[in-house]
Amino acid sequence: MKTRDVISLISRIRQKVNGFIVSELSHSGIDGIVVSHGDIIYALFQNQKMTMAEIADKISKDKSTVTALINKLVRLGYVTKERDTGDSRVVYVTLTSNGYELKPIFEAISHKVLEVFYLNISQEEKEELIRILSKIDQNL
Numbered sequence: 001m002k003t004r005d006v007i008s009l010i011s012r013i014r015q016k017v018n019g020f021i022v023s024e025l026s027h028s029g030i031d032g033i034v035v036s037h038g039d040i041i042y043a044l045f046q047n048q049k050m051t052m053a054e055i056a057d058k059i060s061k062d063k064s065t066v067t068a069l070i071n072k073l074v075r076l077g078y079v080t081k082e083r084d085t086g087d088s089r090v091v092y093v094t095l096t097s098n099g100y101e102l103k104p105i106f107e108a109i110s111h112k113v114l115e116v117f118y119l120n121i122s123q124e125e126k127e128e129l130i131r132i133l134s135k136i137d138q139n140l
Helices: 003-027 035-046 052-059 063-076 103-117 123-139
Strands: 049-051 079-083 091-095
Touching (some): 035 103, 063 079
Antiparallel strands (some): 049 091, 079 091
């Protein structure tokens, strides 16, 4: 398989997974959230209070992109922003109660994604895929 074919395949898989996630969110009654919003919310499930810079680093997006994504999450009522009292340049982001209510939905969708992702894939193939993807991740 040629390099461009591999890149095209990876891109198609990513698009399909993202479409599946957005569709599942919509079926759960959650509209207006894209996968990048989910990355932020998931990071906040793990760390209750994070700076914008920490979130940008965690989800591998630039700060301006994260700011726009978080501002939409604020408008949707899933997160709040608060300036640091000692340094007004630092902005903390936390989940609201509405944001925390998304956790079981996100977990269920993650489970469904993995079920579909590994459908017709043996345990050996799964382990080999994870091993290879881990190597690629380390290479990059």
